[in-house]
Amino acid sequence: MLCLDIAWLTGTAFLARDPSDPTPEWPPQPDRIFSALVASWGLGGAKLDERAALEWLEVQEPPRLHLPESAHARDTVKVYVPPNDAKRDTVLPARRKRQERRFPAVALDPEAPVHLSLLWQAQMPGKHRDALDALARRTSYVGHSASLVRAAFREIEVPPDGLCAAQRAPYHGRLAELEALYKRHMDGEANARARPAMRRGTRPVAQVAxxxxxxxxxxxxxxxxxxxxxxxxxxxxxxxxxxxxxxxxxxxxxxxxxxxxxxxxxxxxxxxxxxxxxxxxxxxxxxxxxxxxxxxxxxxxxxxxxxxxxxxxxxxxxxxxxxxxxxxxxxxxxxxxxxxxxxxxxxxxxxxxxxxxxxxxxxxxxxxARYVRGSRLWATATPVLLDRHLKSPGPPERSAEAKDMIRQACARAGLPDPAAVVLSMHSAVTCAPSARPAGGNPRWVGWARRKSFGGRAFVHVRLAFDEPVSGPILLGAGRFHGLGLFLPIREGRA
Incomplete structure (x- = not known):
């Protein structure tokens, strides 16, 4: 059995789920660990033997997780930092405008030899042993760059007790996908960012969790x-x-x-x-x-x-x-x-x-009951309030950025990754009001905003899943106030 041991050297792991979510991700899922190994591969010169080892690893059955040490989330506070934007008038950090940031983190025992282990039901092939060992040695952080780690592969015969299933694991083609997204991002496509993988472990994950x-x-x-x-x-x-x-x-x-x-x-x-x-x-x-x-x-x-x-x-x-x-x-x-x-x-x-x-x-x-029955197709009865402001310059880029937010919101809500996300100003649910007032109408005929909503956009959404999904589905920053409420639809009707 192949095992990857990881220890956070400072006793603190900065693991954000999403910019809008103040809770850290613990335990970090195998997809995040795999992405860290891919980053080590790229920084190490993108060697062919290491690529082959990663391609072998991504097709294995999702690993199970073992947490030898307890962890607890630290209180997340708002901090204001200068953005890394060279297009601003000044490059001096002290003179830049500050933006709100949060750094969700978990506190761990800094003396513990291992904080997390990933275990695959596979034996490490001899031809990949040196490559995987080199990738683990070069992996210096998991999560935020301040989350310094020590990682090492080893083989064990008897798995420990108390293993839990993975919720997000890499899949065949994940390395090529990450590589292509990185190239597009470096070519100037700001929204070319990887979405969380949605491949789950073979052991069931509790629905309540x-x-x-x-x-x-x-x-x-x-x-x-x-x-x-x-x-x-x-x-x-x-x-x-x-x-x-x-x-x-x-x-x-x-x-x-x-x-x-x-x-x-x-x-x-x-x-x-x-x-x-x-x-x-x-x-x-x-x-x-x-x-x-x-x-x-x-x-x-x-x-x-x-x-x-x-x-x-x-x-x-x-x-x-x-x-x-x-x-x-x-x-x-x-x-x-x-x-x-x-x-x-x-x-x-x-x-x-x-x-x-x-x-x-x-x-x-x-x-x-009409809000919880299973369906492959869902549409918003009330528009989704996006989790953050759109930053992209043009309509195509803004649409792609908004769709990415919706997919991330689905992942946080415990939903599978949608096969399709369609955005619109109008709802697919009969008689549900539009997301924005029609041209020429006063703003007060639009959806009521609380002060905390700010100026973030409202958008109606249609979701299509590969398999029927049960409700309720509530997404976006206004979900606790009844915004982003979905109804199952059949042939275009709720």
Whole structure:
């Protein structure tokens, strides 16, 4: 059995998943390790024997991972650094404008001889032994260039216990793909960057660990319109924030303490929550031939990790689940008919009344099941708010950059790499509003923006997968506010 041992020499591994994600990637996946070996191959002169060794390695069954030492994520803080851009007016770092950066990292034991091992069910061929050893010796970092490592191949007979499956591994042709992308990038194509490989290990990966939001609709809390004024679907972000604040207030009344991070979206120090938190999504009359686009209600979708904790046996799990339901029961006030009425007034605007939907409602627009059924084709009911600003100069490059963001968002959400990503200003879901106002219309008829959204672009998306994928699918920077919500579609209709 072939084994690659890696140790981070400083006891800190800087391993960013994506510029928009503050959590580090741990353990680093085999695709990242393979890319580091490819970089060592290129810096070492691109020798033919080392290329052959890498091509042999990429076609092996995905390795399994062993973590001899424990690791914990460090708090990620914002720092402001001068960009490496020679086109600016000055090359002096002290005089450049600073840009926000984050460096997600995990803390490791600096004295440990090995922090991560990759194990392949294969014997190292003698003809590749020297080449692989040379590549490992020249690999000086994995992740950020400050993540200095020591790496070495060896052979073992008995694998250790506690192995876990790979989620992203190299595949046949990965070396050639990386080589071609590097050449295009050096030729001036700024968006020629490698996407994460999506080849998985042979051992199954737990669904709860891979997906952010629960697909068990029994745990969705659905509210429906109770009369009076009805808001436009494009007001979703403000309504979601008002609902979150109302739930946090109800939690405080019931439990005499602040709401947990999975509800509030913030850690106790007010920094953004490190893990997925509650999503508040719209329930609208869209997707059918005679839909009218009306907002019918809101649904509260708990994160899958929290629902998994509720499913555990014992009184602690039961109390944790009941704490959420007790807060839901205290939302709003009781009217003269004995109904619980929740009044939301987003940003001081007109109020919108809601009531908890009974199980026998019968309104198809309020049925969460339509958002989770499996399908190969998905389309946005609400547009995706891109994770960061587009930096490319022209429309083709900007489109390619946006598609790359969508693919990265799919990977973070535990989805397979889409076979196709199609971007549009208009939705493929009947009666869903466009991503941007039509020409000549005022900006206020567009989608409501929270201050944290900034000026990032909205875009409608269609995804095609090789195999059916189950929902819910929520992508982009506004996913916790109900933006980037997808519906499965068949023959162009949701």
């Amino acid at each position: 891979a997906r952010a939001f629960t697909s068990d609709t029994a745990h969705w809390a659905v509210f429906e319109h109770a009369g009076d004024w009805r808001p436009d679907l494009r007001a979703q972000a403000g309504l979601a924030e008002a609902m979150r604040l109302a739930l946090m207030e109800a939690w405080t009344r019931v439990h005499e303490g602040t709401a947990p991070a999975w509800i509030s979206g913030h850690e106790p120090d007010r920094s953004p929550a490190r893990d997925a938190h509650l999503a508040i999504v719209p329930m609208a009359n869209i997707g059918w031939q005679h839909s009218d686009g009306r907002m019918m209600g809101l649904a509260l979708v708990p994160p899958a990790v929290e629902v998994s904790a509720w499913a555990a046996s014992g009184p602690a799990a039961f109390a944790r689940r009941q704490a959420f339901h007790r807060a839901l029961a205290r939302l709003g006030e009781t009217d003269g008919e004995g109904r619980r009425i929740l009044t939301l007034a987003p940003q001081g605007g007109r109020s919108w009344q809601w009531r908890l939907t009974p199980a026998s409602s019968g309104l198809r627009s309020l049925d969460p």
